Amino acid sequence: MLRYTLMRLGIFVGCFGVVWGLVYSGLAPRGLGASNGMWVILLALLLSAPISLVVLRKERDRASVQIVERVDRAKANLERNRAQEDVADDAARGAQSQPS
Incomplete structure (x- = not known):
């Protein structure tokens, strides 16, 4: 489970870097x-979600089995x-019902 989370975080960080570079170079809107x-964080989330959905399918299945x-x-x-x-x-009920 931790492995999947770290892989997903890695994909987000990669997308964040790409989006940040595109925005600050002027290729994507500010x-x-x-x-x-x-704006950069939201674009990175928007890009990383479908990427991790496709790329991490096997890892997600392993995590769900665990x-x-x-x-x-x-x-x-x-x-x-x-x-x-x-x-x-x-x-306890048996001991209570037996006479002493």
């Missing part, structure tokens, strides 16, 4: 007034805990 920095495995383990742990609580509760 933002209005003091909004130029935000997430599904973690969720399945957590569900199994919860179910195991519930079963242990049920056994303990049944044992």
Whole structure:
């Protein structure tokens, strides 16, 4: 998961560099007034999203498999805990109902 995040961040940084170069060289339009920095960030996000969607498909699939495995383990742990609580509760109720 961290690998996917870092790869996606790398694509954004690369796009940011390209957009920044294009804007400051005059090949892409500048933002209005003091909004130029935000304009460059938005253009970089707009470009990096579809690139990472295509380029990082396999890595995203690997990350989603890892997430599904973690969720399945957590569900199994919860179910195991519930079963242990049920056994303990049944044992406690059984001990209470037996005369001493």
